[in-house]
Amino acid sequence: MLDRENIELLVKKLKEKGAKEEKPPPHALYRLRKDKGILTIYKTGNVVFGGKDPSFLKEEVAKVYLQNVTVTTKVGCDEAGKGEFVGPLVVACVCADKNCLRKLLDLGVKDSKALSREKILKMAEEIKKYCRGRVKVIMPFQYNKLYEKYKNLNRLLEDIYVELIGSLLAKYSPQEVIVDKFSSRIEPLLKEKFKNTSFKVVPKAEKDLVVAAASIVAKAERLKAMEKLSKELGIELPEGNIQNEKVLKIVPEKLIDKFVKLHFKIKESK
Secondary structure (H helix, E strand, O other): OOOHHHHHHHHHHHHHOOOEEEOOOOOEEEEEEEOOEEEEEEOOOOEEEEEOOOHHHHHHHHHHHHOOOOOOEEEEEEEEOOOOOEOOEEEEEEEEEHHHHHHHHHHOOOOHHHOOHHHHHHHHHHHHHHOEEEEEEEOHHHHHHHHHHHOOHHHHHHHHHHHHHHHHHHHHOOOEEEEEOOOOOHHHHHHHHOOOOEEEEEOOHHHOHHHHHHHHHHHHHHHHHHHHHHHHHOOOOOOOOOOOHHHHHHOOHHHHHHOEOOOOOOHHHO
16 A cells, blocks of 8 residues: 555656556556556555566565665554454454565555455465464354453454454564554554563554554454354355344344344344
């Protein structure tokens, strides 16, 4: 993911090396062609490669992106399932060195919300192959017990983030950690716990390449867990609360905590 300054720098460099600019598709800033490769750059900073051989374009994008990466290793974290009452809460942290960053660029990593189910599952496996990280999957039964203790989802998330980030810091010593600002307490908490680490706590952190990778891993693990729950229940459990209201009518009351986060205000859906 590139900011506007780097986009313009990249386009300038590519044109100097013989790339031809073409009419961009909707929502894109640029479309460039070089030899057998095509590069489309979107307003969000996402890049998409096409053509039979975009290897030259991939290398040029990597050069521009990596020249601004001043740390040798960085961590990005994100979660999936926070707002859904059916299925697990998943938190993932990806630890990326420059080789991993190159692979993320090569894969065309972006926020999981912009990807299909099939793409998420496939991309997550590639990310896990080339990057290090930690994942925590909390199924509803365990989640409900934890919520009884914490009484607040953000407090629970804060402790999970501290656990996963602490583990990665101890093992890989990353210089920078980026997380979404999901609560007002998360930034001071992390800075107090890990005083020698640089933290970026920002809204919409999934715009960062490594956080986007974490969002893909978290979403993939949630999708796999939802598939297991679907088989156990005997019906398909899609993503989204409205689609899953039928679960409340099908599951016996004594088993509901295996499938549903009970603190959600959903009783009226029965």
